[in-house]
Amino acid sequence: MEEELSGYRGPARELLLRAGARVGDEVELALSDGGSISGTLMPRYEHADDSHVTLKLGNGYNIGISVSRISEIRISRRRAPQPSPEPAPARAQPGRGEVLVLGTGGTIASRIDYRTGAVTPVFRPEDLYSRVPGLYEIARLDTELLFNVLSENMTPDHWSALAERVGRAAAEGYRGIVVTHGTDTMHYTAAALSFALEGLPVPVILVGAQRSSDRPSSDAYTNLKGAVAAAARGDFSGVYVAMHRSLSDHEIAIHRGVRVRKNHTSRRDAFQSINSGPAAVVDLRTMEVKKLEELPPRSDPGSLRVKPRFDRRAFLLKYFPGMDGSIVDALVDAGYRALILEGTGLGHVGRQLQGSIARAIEEGVFVGMTSQCIWGSVRMTVYETGRDLLRLGVVPLGDMLSEVALVKAMWLLGQGAGPEDMRSLMPSNLRGEISERRRIVA
């Protein structure tokens, strides 16, 4: 069975196969330079080499022993049959929950088996209640694992499936919906749901964790509590992302799905609202959900229109000094229908691209401009380069984030928008993705 020598390859695997040893067995390794060493045979990391055997010693430490040094493997005890990982539900709940938690991948909560080092995700409501202190007191949950993909492997197809499921849940009368999501592309999914769910009657809160849930310091638990609180108690509707507001565990920021960006590789406050502050904040000490700006109120489920289709023929191109037009030509030739440029400063690309851009627009490809500065708005009338691009037909997209612009383009194309629709709808504010004012104090 594959599992029995999990992670072992090459010489290490052969040695273990010959000895008939399986992961979890207690073994004694006789060493060629004398002596022996005993412990439990552990799985091997996928990326570790193939010339060592991993053993857990009686004191809990793992060590690796070189295959070349092992003269014999004696199995002292076979792995005990795995006990059923079904702890008695602490709080079984009757009837349906108030908040639906949809899983898309990653582990919002997990349990560790210290004997094997195995980290097992937990997702059933009763497991979440026992794992996340205080969660039960916030809202009754239903949970559903929709799919299990790393967030970097998410595609527009996943967005569509998720939008449909969220749409049904909103119609089913949940007070709010929480979507657990890997953080890497969570802001893309947030934007996708924002566009796909028109007239959303309840809050839909995406939540993730920057520090893995297998550590006592994980932000998964506090983020989840904040997300559930916002979904159950927030007096607003729409799509949001709930993550730490600072390095402290006191506040969970609720960011608008079309305004948020992952701005750090690892910090727990990596997600920030761009060109605005967070929409709301959850105080984890009082569990109060406080709005920080005017937000659409909860509304009647009848107003909901689910438009889950995305057309992948949109491309996000980051300009760099010296980039030539051949890449733009290639994209047009490959059939792309929308090109979002991430230009420099107020919205510029080098003169050498102008010919290719003109051709793209002539062929009906939508070309929109965002800025790689992240903060601020494009303004293409200030410099000659901008004015030239405007003349070619490049559409300035205001202060819309480039990632949001890409998702919006995919969605509009998915709704069957033609070149003229794209030119008028892309720069229009549909879900709060573009704002007229940028405050002095953001």
Place this chain on the structure above:
Amino acid sequence: MSSGQLDYASLGLKVGIELHRQLDVGGKLFCGCSARREEGPGSFRRFLVPSESELGDVDPAALFEAARGLEFEYVYGDESSCLVEADEEPPHDVNRRALEAALTVALMLGSRVVDEVHVMRKIVIDGSNTAGFQRTMLVAVGGTLNVGGREVGVQTITLEEDAARNLGSEGRVKRYGLDRLGIPLIEVSLAPIEVRSSPQEVVEVAAALGRLLKSTGLVARGIGTVRQDLNISIRGSGIVEVKGVQELPLIAKIVEFEARRLSWLLQVAAELSRRGVRPESATGEILDVTDVLSRAGEGIVRRALGKGARALAFAARGYRGLLGSEPHEGVRVGRDLASIANAFGLGGVIHSDELPGYGIDEGLLRELRARVGAGEGDAVVIALGDAEVVRRALEAMAARLRDIVSGPPAETRAPTPDGRTRYMRPRPGSARMYPETDLLPIPIEDSTLERLRRNLPPPWDEQVSSLASRYGLSRKLADELLDSERYGLFLEAVEMGVRPSVAASLVVETLVSLRREGLDVDSLSDEHLRQLFRAIASGRLAKEAAPDVLREIASGRARSVDEAAEALGLSALSDQELLAIVDEVIGRNSRLIAERGERALGPLMGEVMSRVRGRADGAKVNELVRRRLEEALRRRS
């Protein structure tokens, strides 16, 4: 058993030492931060949520900490902490120099180095690690430490991160400094030794291991760089881990105290068993007794209830008389209950062995006994405060009283400065480690071991000899100097131009004799000693003044060497001033000189020194007095 001499051998006393020492290899174990001490200015706050194992059982030590519902505040400075310490960034690759230092120690002890080192996460949720775990790795197993003919087995050598510095707590908020978090620590665990006749044997083993580590030249020295954990047991007891003993001399006292405490608990267990108490039924239900105690007379009970506290209590079966008994100073079951109360932030605990008292009279006590169902031979344990906190604290106390029925329980205790121990928490279960998934295993190449083996540091005795001959010191002084936590300061002093013998005796002998006087020598910082050495090197202060100056600082009367010197009226005399004093003394003693001739030198020196001690160098005074005396004698003849 009372305060008499203990027969250690017949008790079956065993002590295992785990020595933790910071490595001085430049920086921290998993990031590029400086290992220097730094306060503030930033801070953030966190909670920790312990993980359950797959079987759903939480490690008892982890559970105990979580039960306290604490919040942690971390204070950080910019040089000593980065996102790694803040648990906001994955660990960097292991510090190779730290790893090689641990390998060097392993080779010196004849330990078997593992072929591949795996970094593990050891769950620690008292907040001292921001992640909620300490990263630790086993580097070698086995080996032998030789201590004056006794062979002590080495169990394991590990390399790990030091924890954050405890800055105290306020209510439910514990504060920690991140500057210490992540400093590399080597831990050498020795097999338990059977104590034959005296706890001093344990001290000698610890000292020998300390010297071996210092001989590498790779370990940090100074206050807080070394900690010993002692695993103590007697026949019939669980293993008690006493954590973080910093000074060697304290070890003997602690071992003796624990031997006495454990033998008392054995007697308590025997007595409970005689009284027919079973572990599972040793404690009764925890009940709210506020209504009963609200009728207490004037005292702390009434005051606490007046402020809105609730009173909860339970019966401890068969414990009557056993909570308050104190067969040896500090050895008392009730004392450990108080420690548990403190751990939950309560002021203390009241038990029936100390009643009547605190405004609770016989009548009220009878009512209380009836309420919690305590019979004649039972004790009652009461605590006051927030109902929820009190309930959890009493649950912990009841658990402990149930444990004691089966014999002295395994637990973790903390040393006190007077050489006793106090209860900290239940012993952690063994299974609280899992792999650090952010890092790959580290193979140890044979070529690395070969290189390290070729470059092992010379043996201790050889280092002592060469130190003695290089600086013209006695072997004994050189040995103590090399063993000293302030050895680095000696080297600095010599560099400044202080005579090696002066610097060595200051670092070793002067500090020891000040400690014997009962002064807090640890309050003397390295910077204080640097100031002193600078003053001596520049001639501003005579070496004779050093003890007085240090005494002034250690006793808290002065904050710096300059302040101390000024307070003592010690500023070195100029040659002219000194000469004037010498001439004045010689002039006044012409009769003495006439009578004794050259033999007058001794008394004259005595008088001059009594006037200039600390302000002039003795050798210089001697030379001046001798010259002036010779001149005076010549004038007479």
